[in-house]
Amino acid sequence: MTADPSGKPLPVPGNAVLQAVIRAPAQGFDDSGHQPGRVLAQVGDYFAQPTGWPSLRAVRFAGFFEGQCTFAIGVRAQAPFRVSSQEVPADQIRRVVVDLAH
Structure with missing residues (x-):
């Protein structure tokens, strides 16, 4: 997995990685797709490192660039897996x- 937009490696616990890309709405963003003054997280921040879940190892923020x-x-x-x-x-x-089979 790589960080967005730098392309630097982003290690993630587990033997496989799902890359979830979520497009942000157009309103409230500049021409490059950035939301000025609002930072969701820093690249590499962990959103979850659950224990006791058979399939999920971690969720990390990989970046925000050009509206995604x-x-x-x-x-x-x-x-x-299934996404809804x-x-x-x-x-x-x-x-x-994100529903993961276990």
Whole structure:
């Protein structure tokens, strides 16, 4: 896995990695797709390192560039997965759900 946009290696625990790329909405961003003054996380920050989950090893922030956020999801091994989203109208957000087989 590599960091976005630098292309530098980004190690992730596990024997396989899922790369989740989420496109950000166009409003509120400059011409390069950056959201001025708002930092979600620093490249390499861990969002999760759960214990007791058979498949998931870690979720790391891999970067934000040109209107997209990239996350590295470290998993135990290559296995089936499913991605969906859930809209939360009261919060005006959309959640991304990654179901991993175990």
